[in-house]
Amino acid sequence: MKSPSQPRDRGIPEATVARLPLYLRALHGMAERGIATVSSEDLAVAAGVNSAKLRKDLSHLGSYGTRGVGYDVEYLVYQISRELGLTQDWAVAIVGVGNLGRALANYGGFVSRGFRVAALVDADPEVVGDTIAGLNVEHIDELEAVIKRRGVSIVVLATPAEAAQEVCERVISVGVTSILNFAPVVLSVPDGVDVRKVDLSIELQILAFHEQRKAGGPLMAVDSQ
Amino acid sequence: MKSPSQPRDRGIPEATVARLPLYLRALHGMAERGIATVSSEDLAVAAGVNSAKLRKDLSHLGSYGTRGVGYDVEYLVYQISRELGLTQDWAVAIVGVGNLGRALANYGGFVSRGFRVAALVDADPEVVGDTIAGLNVEHIDELEAVIKRRGVSIVVLATPAEAAQEVCERVISVGVTSILNFAPVVLSVPDGVDVRKVDLSIELQILAFHEQRKAGGPLMAVDSQ
DNA sequence: ATCCCTTTGTGAACCGGTGCACAAAGTCAC
DNA sequence: GTGACTTTGTGCACCGGTTCACAAAGGGAT
Ligand SMILES: NC(=O)c1ccc[n+]([C@@H]2O[C@H](COP(=O)([O-])OP(=O)(O)OC[C@H]3O[C@@H](n4cnc5c(N)ncnc54)[C@H](O)[C@@H]3O)[C@@H](O)[C@H]2O)c1
Ligand SMILES: NC(=O)c1ccc[n+]([C@@H]2O[C@H](COP(=O)([O-])OP(=O)(O)OC[C@H]3O[C@@H](n4cnc5c(N)ncnc54)[C@H](O)[C@@H]3O)[C@@H](O)[C@H]2O)c1
Numbered sequence: 051m052k053s054p055s056q057p058r059d060r061g062i063p064e065a066t067v068a069r070l071p072l073y074l075r076a077l078h079g080m081a082e083r084g085i086a087t088v089s090s091e092d093l094a095v096a097a098g099v100n101s102a103k104l105r106k107d108l109s110h111l112g113s114y115g116t117r118g119v120g121y122d123v124e125y126l127v128y129q130i131s132r133e134l135g136l137t138q139d140w141a142v143a144i145v146g147v148g149n150l151g152r153a154l155a156n157y158g159g160f161v162s163r164g165f166r167v168a169a170l171v172d173a174d175p176e177v178v179g180d181t182i183a184g185l186n187v188e189h190i191d192e193l194e195a196v197i198k199r200r201g202v203s204i205v206v207l208a209t210p211a212e213a214a215q216e217v218c219e220r221v222i223s224v225g226v227t228s229i230l231n232f233a234p235v236v237l238s239v240p241d242g243v244d245v246r247k248v249d250l251s252i253e254l255q256i257l258a259f260h261e262q263r264k265a266g267g268p269l270m271a272v273d274s275q
Numbered sequence: 276m277k278s279p280s281q282p283r284d285r286g287i288p289e290a291t292v293a294r295l296p297l298y299l300r301a302l303h304g305m306a307e308r309g310i311a312t313v314s315s316e317d318l319a320v321a322a323g324v325n326s327a328k329l330r331k332d333l334s335h336l337g338s339y340g341t342r343g344v345g346y347d348v349e350y351l352v353y354q355i356s357r358e359l360g361l362t363q364d365w366a367v368a369i370v371g372v373g374n375l376g377r378a379l380a381n382y383g384g385f386v387s388r389g390f391r392v393a394a395l396v397d398a399d400p401e402v403v404g405d406t407i408a409g410l411n412v413e414h415i416d417e418l419e420a421v422i423k424r425r426g427v428s429i430v431v432l433a434t435p436a437e438a439a440q441e442v443c444e445r446v447i448s449v450g451v452t453s454i455l456n457f458a459p460v461v462l463s464v465p466d467g468v469d470v471r472k473v474d475l476s477i478e479l480q481i482l483a484f485h486e487q488r489k490a491g492g493p494l495m496a497v498d499s500q
Numbered sequence: 501a502t503c504c505c506t507t508t509g510t511g512a513a514c515c516g517g518t519g520c521a522c523a524a525a526g527t528c529a530c
Numbered sequence: 531g532t533g534a535c536t537t538t539g540t541g542c543a544c545c546g547g548t549t550c551a552c553a554a555a556g557g558g559a560t
Contacts, residue, residue: 065547071480075459089507098461102510102549109509117508117555134480135487142479149378154475156374159459165479203490204482227489228482230475234300234384236323244485246478250379250455253471254367254390255296255359257429257453260469262360264452265428290517314537327519327540334539342526342538 062133066107070130072097073104074163077127089120131164141168143202145217146209147177147187150232154206155183168200173213193217194224204228211235218245287358291332295355297322298329299388302352314345356389366393368427370442371434372402372412375457379431380408393425398438418442419449429453436460443470 076096080088090108094101108114108121111133115121131137142160144151147170154160155170172178173190180187188196196202205221207214207229214233221229222243231237231247239245301321305313315333319326333339333346336358340346356362367385369376372395379385380395397403398415405412413421421427430446432439432454439458446454447468456462456472464470 063547067481067484068477070484071474071477072461074480076461090509091507096461098463100549102551103547105507105509106548113509115508116557118506118557120507133484135483136480138487140479140483140486149381153374153378157475159476160479163476163480164483165476203486204479228486230478230482236297236301236321238323242489244482246482248473248475248478249296250382250473251384251388251390252293252296253455253473254365254385254429255299255361255388256292257455257469257471258360258365258389259292259295259358261365261428261453262363264467288517315539316537325519327521328517330537330539331518338539340538342524343536344527345537 062110066110067134069097069099069103069107070134072099073107074127074130074134074136077123077130081123081127085123087120088123088126090115093121136164139164139166140204141166141200141202142204142206143167143169143171143197143200143221144206144208145171145190145193145221146207146213146233147172147180147182148208148210151206151208152182154208155185165204168202169196171196173209190217193220197221197224197226202226204230207231207233209233287335291335292359294322294324294328294332295359297324298332299352299355299359299361302348302355306348306352310348312345313348313351315340318346361389364389364391365429366391366425366427367429367431368392368394368396368422368425368446369431369433370396370415370418370446371432371438371458372397372405372407373433373435376431376433377407379433380410390429393427394421396421398434415442418445422446422449422451427451429455432456432458434458 073093076093077088079096090101090105094104097104108126111129114126114129142165144154144167147155151170151172155167160167167183167185170182170185170187171190171193172187178187178189197205203226205226205228207217209217211233214231214235215237218229218231218237218239222239227243229237229239229243229245231245234249234251237245298318301318302313304321315330316326319329322329336354339351339354367390369379369392372380376395376397380392385392392408392410395407395410395412396415396418397412403412403414422430428451430451430453432442434442436458439456439460440462443454443462443464447464452468454462454464454468454470456470459474459476462470
């Protein structure tokens with residue numbers, strides 16, 4: 051009914067999108083080790099998922115496997131990269147160059163796959179003008195100008211919580227629609243803007259919850275009433 | 276049929292657990308601003324969720340609201356904290372004190388709610404012995420001893436990817452069952468061990484995917500075949 | 501060319517989670 | 531105490547995602 055190897059249905063489930071980078075990483079590792087072909091079973095193990103799920107995920111991109119054989123590693127790397135938009139490079143700006151912003155700026159794995167730190171911006175006059183990871187830190191007053199000048203399309207927010215919403219609004223005002231937020235606040239943004247948040251404190255609290263369950267066992271401490 | 280204000284059913288949905296920290300943060304903000312009572316609607320807005328979902332989430336902990344009035348802020352803070360296990364304090368070790376490990380060690384918000392950085396461990400002799408955020412960096416050879424001595428129950432992995440699996444196994448061997456992993460690898464762990472991962476690169480790739488969709492619009496580039 | 505073996509791609513059942521919508525429960529004013 | 535009003539707690543329908551299990555497809559040996 052449908053010709054093989056089609057780009058397919060433009061509706062990839064969100065859960066699938068979130069796993070594609072995992073497959074890509076596993077595939078890169080395999081390519082480095084000279085593996086040419088991989089079965090869904092092996093790739094699934096490497097990525098830490100169920101093989102049926104992996105096959106269904108890949109089937110959303112097209113029919114890129116060969117029955118009885120598996121998937122061609124190089125080809126699949128290319129297809130997933132293209133689907134994720136990693137064949138182009140993305141200019142990223144980091145706003146807030148403190149502890150965290152610095153770590154991110156110095157992080158090499160950042161650049162590795164299509165992402166390029168194109169600007170660092172901070173409000174502190176002590177920090178503005180410094181060179182970090184070969185990049186000049188620019189003043190927050192220049193925020194909009196810098197974003198436009200450098201063609202930034204993804205902004206990483208590493209400012210204190212209080213500043214995050216304002217910075218967020220300002221970058222949106224110059225057309226940014228993709229934000230990665232490290233500040234512990236709920237950002238309010240218009241439709242069409244994607245915000246992903248990374249929240250260390252929440253992760254720890256989730257771990258603590260399970261840890262408590264394991265430790266406390268079936269019956270908890272005496273304060274249960 | 277059931278008495279009011281019971282600790283309830285010991286099976287809280289994972290999705291609910293993941294949101295409790297969000298509610299807690301919003302509630303802390305309200306408590307600071309002197310708000311004594313809050314409706315599910317207001318709290319839901321502050322936490323960025325739907326109010327029905329919030330009420331259902333809270334109902335898993337017990338019947339802590341008052342119909343016609345709302346929830347008592349202080350009381351709810353206490354109940355959620357207790358449920359998450361934040362009434363005790365948790366000793367956290369950070370293994371790998373590079374760019375990221377340092378940023379985490381220096382991060383204040385870490386300590387704020389029940390979490391205490393109790394140990395820093397690294398393999399690099401240049402780093403071992405340094406004092407960071409008032410803590411001495413210890414040698415990786417001492418890993419197991421340090422974890423036992425300090426009563427560490429949560430380990431944060433900020434080593435290079437290559438070292439992560441090994442460190443992981445070692446901390447598990449001395450009883451750690453909660454790990455927060457920043458290294459871009461799939462850790463393989465026995466049942467009963469919780470691993471949560473924070474993966475910046477995946478977050479960026481997900482943003483890039485959506486950014487590409489927005490930019491490319493309905494019909495994509497010419498290479499679509 | 502045929503048969504056997506492997507592995508994909510997917511139909512269908514299942515499962516956890518979401519959100520609507522409303523009855524039950526409680527407050528407050530009088 | 532009564533009635534009007536507010537807000538909770540939840541039954542229920544729905545939805546996206548997961549997993550099982552298998553027919554269809556392809557490769558390779560003979
Ligand atoms: N460091 C961590 O490990 C960590 C972990 C989780 C979350 N966070 C969050 O990440 C954010 C940054 O953390 P950090 O430890 O780097 O803090 P930090 O205080 O070290 O750095 C914040 C930086 O933002 C700059 N800044 C302040 N206001 C600004 C503005 N309006 N515009 C631009 N820059 C501004 C400051 O000058 C400073 O350099 C915080 O919201 C924090 O809660 C940090
Ligand atoms: N820096 C970031 O922004 C960032 C972002 C995302 C992910 N990561 C990941 O986090 C991890 C740490 O990143 P980083 O930038 O801090 O790297 P880094 O190289 O600055 O730090 C790694 C540290 O781990 C130590 N180490 C190496 N082997 C070790 C071992 N066996 N036991 C204990 N310590 C050991 C090193 O001595 C070094 O101090 C990496 O896996 C990286 O991919 C970092």
